[in-house]
Amino acid sequence: MEQHTEAAGYFELLGFRLVDLEPGYARLELPFRKEISHSGGVVQGGIISTLADSCIAHATYAALHGNGSNFTTIELKVNFIRPAQGKLFIAEANLLNLGRRIAVGEAEIRNDEGKLVAKCLSSLMIMERPQRDNENPATDGGTPGAG
Numbered sequence: 001m002e003q004h005t006e007a008a009g010y011f012e013l014l015g016f017r018l019v020d021l022e023p024g025y026a027r028l029e030l031p032f033r034k035e036i037s038h039s040g041g042v043v044q045g046g047i048i049s050t051l052a053d054s055c056i057a058h059a060t061y062a063a064l065h066g067n068g069s070n071f072t073t074i075e076l077k078v079n080f081i082r083p084a085q086g087k088l089f090i091a092e093a094n095l096l097n098l099g100r101r102i103a104v105g106e107a108e109i110r111n112d113e114g115k116l117v118a119k120c121l122s123s124l125m126i127m128e129r130p131q132r133d134n135e136n137p138a139t140d141g142g143t144p145g146a147g
Contacts, residue, residue: 026058043084052120086111
């Protein structure tokens with residue numbers, strides 16, 4: 001699962017840290033840096049949205065057990081509760097449903113004082129895992145795309 005985070009180059013760029021990962025659950029942290037903020041020391045809303053989206057994506061990845069399925073966000077709704085001010089931002093995501101084609105997850109972003117900064121709801125489309133040339137669906141995992 002560490003490979004999944006390493007493949008996301010923006011993690012390093014934005015300063016995201018993966019703290020906890022279990023099937024259907026993820027926790028990410030983002031330390032404050034002036035480069036991701038605007039006036040008044042408020043972290044830019046797009047960064048907070050990306051943190052929430054990434055956290056839900058990691059919870060989904062863990063729930064799929066890294067089975068090779070690809071997925072992508074198809075809907076993202078973020079409610080900003082208060083300005084994103086603080087020294088550290090903690091995102092916690094839980095998967096609400098994992099279907100064959102659609103996953104639904106939610107995330108909360110809190111600052112280092114525990115105050116709710118944003119609440120996010122996301123839908124992700126799960127795409128068929130590409131069948132490898134040497135795989136036989138009848139013996140190597142059942143129906144293609146059922147994972």
